[in-house]
Amino acid sequence: MWDYTDKVKDHFLNPRNVGEIEDADGVAEVGSIACGDALKFTFKLDEKGKIREAKFKTFGCASAIASASAMTEMIKGMTVEEAAKVTNQDIANYLGGLPEEKMHCSVLGREALEKAISFYKGAPIRAEEDKIVCECFGVTEKEIERAVRENRLTSVEEVTNYTKAGGGCGNCHPLIQEIIDRVLAQPGSSPAARPKLSNVKKIKLIEETLEREIRPALKHDGGDIELVDVVGNRVMVATRGACSSCQASNQTLKNFVEVKLRELVWPELVVEEVSA
Amino acid sequence: MKPVYMDNNATTRVAPEVLEAMLPYFHEFYGNPSSMHSFGGQVMKQVRKAREQVAALLGASPEEIIFTSCGTESDNTAIHSALSRHPDKKHIVTSRVEHPAIRAVCAHLATQGYRVTELPVDAEGRLDLEQYKRALTPDTAIISLMWANNETGVIFPIEKAAEMARERNILFHTDAVQAVGKIPIDLAKTPIDMLSLSGHKLHAPKGIGVLYLRKGTKFSPFMLGGHQERGRRGGTEATPSIIALGVAAELAQKNMEIENTFVKGLRDRLENTILSTIPNTKVNGERVNRLPNTTNISFEFVEGEGILLMMDEYAICASSGSACTSGSLQPSHVLRAMGIPFTMAHGSIRFSLSVYNNEEEIDFVTERLPPIIETLRGMSPYWKTSARLCGEA
Numbered sequence: 001m002w003d004y005t006d007k008v009k010d011h012f013l014n015p016r017n018v019g020e021i022e023d024a025d026g027v028a029e030v031g032s033i034a035c036g037d038a039l040k041f042t043f044k045l046d047e048k049g050k051i052r053e054a055k056f057k058t059f060g061c062a063s064a065i066a067s068a069s070a071m072t073e074m075i076k077g078m079t080v081e082e083a084a085k086v087t088n089q090d091i092a093n094y095l096g097g098l099p100e101e102k103m104h105c106s107v108l109g110r111e112a113l114e115k116a117i118s119f120y121k122g123a124p125i126r127a128e129e130d131k132i133v134c135e136c137f138g139v140t141e142k143e144i145e146r147a148v149r150e151n152r153l154t155s156v157e158e159v160t161n162y163t164k165a166g167g168g169c170g171n172c173h174p175l176i177q178e179i180i181d182r183v184l185a186q187p188g189s190s191p192a193a194r195p196k197l198s199n200v201k202k203i204k205l206i207e208e209t210l211e212r213e214i215r216p217a218l219k220h221d222g223g224d225i226e227l228v229d230v231v232g233n234r235v236m237v238a239t240r241g242a243c244s245s246c247q248a249s250n251q252t253l254k255n256f257v258e259v260k261l262r263e264l265v266w267p268e269l270v271v272e273e274v275s276a
Numbered sequence: 277m278k279p280v281y282m283d284n285n286a287t288t289r290v291a292p293e294v295l296e297a298m299l300p301y302f303h304e305f306y307g308n309p310s311s312m313h314s315f316g317g318q319v320m321k322q323v324r325k326a327r328e329q330v331a332a333l334l335g336a337s338p339e340e341i342i343f344t345s346c347g348t349e350s351d352n353t354a355i356h357s358a359l360s361r362h363p364d365k366k367h368i369v370t371s372r373v374e375h376p377a378i379r380a381v382c383a384h385l386a387t388q389g390y391r392v393t394e395l396p397v398d399a400e401g402r403l404d405l406e407q408y409k410r411a412l413t414p415d416t417a418i419i420s421l422m423w424a425n426n427e428t429g430v431i432f433p434i435e436k437a438a439e440m441a442r443e444r445n446i447l448f449h450t451d452a453v454q455a456v457g458k459i460p461i462d463l464a465k466t467p468i469d470m471l472s473l474s475g476h477k478l479h480a481p482k483g484i485g486v487l488y489l490r491k492g493t494k495f496s497p498f499m500l501g502g503h504q505e506r507g508r509r510g511g512t513e514a515t516p517s518i519i520a521l522g523v524a525a526e527l528a529q530k531n532m533e534i535e536n537t538f539v540k541g542l543r544d545r546l547e548n549t550i551l552s553t554i555p556n557t558k559v560n561g562e563r564v565n566r567l568p569n570t571t572n573i574s575f576e577f578v579e580g581e582g583i584l585l586m587m588d589e590y591a592i593c594a595s596s597g598s599a600c601t602s603g604s605l606q607p608s609h610v611l612r613a614m615g616i617p618f619t620m621a622h623g624s625i626r627f628s629l630s631v632y633n634n635e636e637e638i639d640f641v642t643e644r645l646p647p648i649i650e651t652l653r654g655m656s657p658y659w660k661t662s663a664r665l666c667g668e669a
Contacts, residue, residue, distance in 0.1 A: 015655065033618050038657055062585045065655060136606075160605070
């Protein structure tokens with residue numbers, strides 16, 4: 001069962017603003033029944049140009065209903081310019097968070113909002129050069145780029161959680177990976193923006209981290225670890241003492257040593273045990 | 277709130293008499309059946325009895341029963357054993373609607389040089405025996421077809437399929453996890469070579485399964501280890517669970533008629549009331565050759581997770597073939613194989629009953645459900661326009 005917050009449950013069981021505004025200023029339909037969720041969204045402005053009324057209808061799961069309900073609540077009283085700044089993360093935050101696999105519901109809400117604003121402004125809805133990447137769910141390159149950038153996504157799985165792209169046949173996974181690599185390589189996108197680490201510095205940092213963070217914890221349980229070599233991102237270690245005969249030492253290496261080294265030295269390090 | 281439990285194809289309640297029978301084997305008679313002392317030996321006698329009880333339910337002999345940890349292990353064992361005993365054969369025949377315990381194994385083997393034929397089903401979930409016959413080749417190492425489908429309850433013509441396999445000397449395995457205990461099975465009269473069952477689907481606990489292996493069938497163990505199960509499955513016997521499964525098997529035999537009269541009656545009442553009180557609903561899968569406890573109903577234009585969570589407010593337990601509940605993004609592979617339209621597949625709900633359900637519960641569900649569907653349809657952008665179209669047709 002999904003771990004939904006009380007706020008998600010509340011917005012699902014008592015959804016706000018269900019319906020359709022007849023003479024709406026902004027109208028949008030996103031998603032499709034084939035994809036498993038669809039959202040129809042309308043809004044109406046007051047004389048001061050603020051959103052007076054926002055309504056939705058949705059075919060979708062609990063989190064899709066809750067996301068649409070939350071989005072309509074959030075934007076009431078906003079100007080169109082203010083509403084345009086609402087991100088999918090804002091919608092998810094308003095609900096106290098959504099399960100990772102359900103983040104695409106918040107993205108659907110943001111898409112509907114954006115499309116309705118474009119409708120209001122009379123702007124074209126989809127740029128012509130935008131191409132479909134995921135055929136199964138009809139997700140475009142721009143949509144994926146944007147989700148990667150705004151939510152700092154680093155894996156295909158995350159992209160699928162946020163946009164559904166890649167959730168069907170899986171043929172587009174290499175394309176999605178290319179988009180991730182491209183977006184993350186752009187200046188200012190945070191995970192890849194680390195300074196380059198020279199090999200000498202890397203080894204030094206690994207040694208320091210082992211000494212300061214890891215060996216004391218292992219010694220506490222009668223074990224120890226020794227750095228044998230570093231080749232690229234492969235950190236070769238040998239276990240000593242209680243660790244060398246321990247059945248769980250492999251897990252310790254992966255779940256503790258590797259995690260620490262990735263966190264404190266370099267995110268791509270892989271720890272391997274060698275007999276030395 | 278006491279749950280109104282209608283999700284028995286997912287798992288079942290451990291029967292009170294089953295629980296009572298197994299408990300002493302945790303703390304009182306905890307000996308290892310392989311031990312040389314009589315403290316362990318007395319447990320071995322009970323394991324032997326359980327083996328006989330399970331064999332009796334299947335029309336098998338006790339030495340044909342191998343206890344495993346679950347249905348999935350039994351399925352894995354069957355396929356891998358067949359392939360390793362027939363290294364010259366590289367073809368597997370199965371269906372598109374199998375449980376993941378078979379599908380995932382076959383998908384993996386397809387990457388290891390095996391050719392896998394996944395037989396399609398028709399819109400009612402039925403298998404075409406002519407097509408099946410054409411799929412069998414001299415290169416076929418094993419056929420694996422489920423006896424009854426977990427999602428729709430549709431029963432495959434396993435007896436006929438097994439006979440056709442026997443005529444061609446091809447090993448035949450069936451995943452009977454959903455069928456055992458719900459419909460009569462007599463392996464003495466059906467040329468099935470291997471059969472998987474799972475304890476927790478028939479009121480025994482989770483973590484115990486059986487692989488039936490017909491006497492004389494070439495076998496190679498999956499779990500290597502000690503001499504347990506006559507060297508066919510290593511690992512210390514899960515004695516409390518084995519003893520529980522024995523009692524559950526006996527109970528299932530006793531309840532077989534109730535299952536096919538009383539439980540079937542409840543299911544029909546639930547199904548017919550839903551169909552007659554809620555418009556745009558349809559049963560998925562053929563209604564004749566079907567497990568007596570299962571109904572899979574689509575509520576058009578709404579999404580299954582919403583229905584489940586609204587029913588959850590009343591502690592009604594069921595499941596859905598919708599994408600949102602599966603953790604994947606596509607609706608159930610079974611409904612897709614049947615060609616059920618998306619508008620229907622996303623809104624499918626499976627109710628699966630047991631002897632512990634009663635008429636009051638059926639009425640409770642059929643009273644609560646119409647307003648739930650109405651609420652969700654009121655939110656659905658497809659409901660109004662499509663319903664009008666349907667009304668005209």
